[in-house]
Amino acid sequence: MIKQFISHEWKQFKRASYFQKGLVIKIFLILGAIYFGGIAIFLGAFLFFIAKKAIPDVDPIVTINNFIIYWFLFEILIRYFMQQLPVMNVKPLMVIPIKRNTVIHYLLGKTAISFFNFLSLFLFLPFSVVLLYKGYPAVNVLGWFLSIVLITLCINFFNFLVNKSNTVFYITLTLLLALIGLKYFDIYSALEPIGLAFNALYNQPYLVVIPLVLLVLLYNLNFKYVKNGFYLDDAVSKKIKAVEATDLSWFNRFGSIAPFLKNDIKLIWRNARPKQTMMMSFLFLFYGLLFYTQDTYKDMPALLAFASMFITGGFLMTFGQLVPSWDSEYYKMLMSQNIPYRKYLESKWYLMVTAVAISFVLSTPYIYFGWKIFGMIAAGALFNIGLNSFITLFGGALNRMPVELNTKAKAFSNTQGFNPTQLLISLPKFILPMGLFYIPYKLVNFETGIIVLALSGVAGIVFKNFFLSQIEKVYQKGKYKTIAAYSEKK
Structure with a gap:
């Protein structure tokens, strides 16, 4: 048997x-x-x-x-x-x-x-x-x-x-x-x-x-x-659960993207897999302790820039990389509505930006390690907002693996939503901030490296509409392939 x-x-x-x-x-x-x-x-x-x-x-x-x-x-x-x-x-x-x-x-x-x-x-x-x-x-x-x-x-x-x-x-x-x-x-x-x-x-x-x-x-x-x-x-048998109603009316101030933001908040609050991902993203706040407490890494500023980017990028790295797979169970219905694709993507961007901002506020105790370290964390936060967020959204256009919201699998080992292409798309998230900091640092000084890293994020924010328009074209081009892929059940 x-x-x-x-x-x-x-x-x-x-x-x-x-x-x-x-x-x-x-x-x-x-x-x-x-x-x-x-x-x-x-x-x-x-x-x-x-x-x-x-x-x-x-x-x-x-x-x-x-x-x-x-x-x-x-x-x-x-x-x-x-x-x-x-x-x-x-x-x-x-x-x-x-x-x-x-x-x-x-x-x-x-x-x-x-x-x-x-x-x-x-x-x-x-x-x-x-x-x-x-x-x-x-x-x-x-x-x-x-x-x-x-x-x-x-x-x-x-x-x-x-x-x-x-x-x-x-x-x-x-x-x-x-x-x-x-x-x-x-x-x-x-x-x-x-x-x-x-x-x-x-x-x-x-x-x-x-x-x-x-x-x-x-x-x-x-x-x-x-x-x-x-x-x-x-x-x-189907288990009927009482759903807690949460007042999210204050999201209405975001205008036309408010319904999408409310939907994402409810998705995270009510489902097992997004909750696990949220918990995992919180642990990224402590990532800097692995580097800032070791004298070995003081002579490796590129690795410190890498760690600084991770501290505020936990939610972006975990939740963001599975956009739009989080919506795979109702993606067909979502795409049949008379709503602009641009608003859908913009709502995801605002959600990631808000998470980065909250993470940055929570990272203020790192001032203990000095203003240089905290300045690097601030520059990493700007990089996450201005460039990493758009790289993450672009990677989502190539991810057509569905995600079960209430799966019992662990967030760290769950391979739903995994796509080998994401490994290649993730490389710029890791290599780019290290390069943007290290090259000016080597040519000029430490402060210049921080400024260049921060300005790269500011430039991304300035050209936000351009990046979102280009990413929207990629999503639109693969829209029906994504719908077909999400319709397949394991």
């Missing part, structure tokens, strides 16, 4: 209208997995020697056990944002004589072959081999390694519960924040007892039964959770 499930999923993927796009994405994902897997293997092979050099007086296995909790916390975080949970079209299977348990076991089994599970294997298997080569007891090393594998699988099934249950998510978030707060105020540190626990798993290999029991418990919890909702009436 499992073999038939795999065969059916392959046929569904191969026969779909989006096969070529899906194949390209799979190739990119495989290449990414090979790259990061190779890094993990390389790091794992030298982990013993890194730990020995960092703390010479402590046994490397003890050092790793004392700090391994950071790896698992990173794994939980990266899984929550990036791990794509397995899905399967189970409706046709509900009306034929196939046991529900078999289908559920298959769905949960698919999570075990996730790349995130193999990442720990790639990291800690070479480390374990080095331990054996150095003469550490084989039974202890194998017991410890098996415990690590089992804990990784526990995190896998725990992530399933966190993603599916809001209760589990909020309990987990509260506990993590409480532990961080206790550590920050020097009240209690959980690192020491956790380190002792992992050292115990190494010193007493029979304790491997503890993560094994925990794995079985989490698997059963997931099984019961999925089974409780595995009913035909639950799958086909």
Whole structure:
């Protein structure tokens, strides 16, 4: 039966209208997995020697056990944002004589072959081999390694519960924040007892039964959770939700583009995928901390210009790049109305400009790093408004991949709306601001670089009508191709 499930999923993927796009994405994902897997293997092979050099007086296995909790916390975080949970079209299977348990076991089994599970294997298997080569007891090393594998699988099934249950998510978030707060105020540190626990798993290999029991418990919890909702009436019944009415009358001051702006605000407020994208765009505000806090980047001003552009460009990069895919579910109706295409595009531009302006206001704490840095952020904001916004709208004309507004997939890993052409269109967004700043900086000085970057954005604002007219022509030319593409359902 499992073999038939795999065969059916392959046929569904191969026969779909989006096969070529899906194949390209799979190739990119495989290449990414090979790259990061190779890094993990390389790091794992030298982990013993890194730990020995960092703390010479402590046994490397003890050092790793004392700090391994950071790896698992990173794994939980990266899984929550990036791990794509397995899905399967189970409706046709509900009306034929196939046991529900078999289908559920298959769905949960698919999570075990996730790349995130193999990442720990790639990291800690070479480390374990080095331990054996150095003469550490084989039974202890194998017991410890098996415990690590089992804990990784526990995190896998725990992530399933966190993603599916809001209760589990909020309990987990509260506990993590409480532990961080206790550590920050020097009240209690959980690192020491956790380190002792992992050292115990190494010193007493029979304790491997503890993560094994925990794995079985989490698997059963997931099984019961999925089974409780595995009913035909639950799958086909339509859930009626009360829609909250929001007063958006103040948008009327924008005139003829007001209806489009209201529609976009409601779209973001009422749907899962746009909400996830909004949350992700907010995280871009903290992007500068990766650069401004490191002395290494002080001698790399081009990278600082790159970071400054990202701080205020989060919404533009995430939400803007999927224009007009956000409207794919009703695009045909929208295009049948007696409304100017120009007003539709202009509303999107104003929405992105407003988001950049709000991000700039929220970025004012970066003044702490100096007026030069804040001036660079201001110049990056002008560049985003004057040039990046138009580059983004132009890229949208070439994007004909529909987006499901209420998909359960994660914003970081969801490939709906993805188009390989967008990768090429995105290059000017990254390279252009670096060049506009770096060349004047190298020829004259730092301030000149900031001024040129800012003036490029001002020039874009001045020629706004020209850019919008040219972009409108591109949209008009591909209008019916876009409507046809959005009509295809996966």
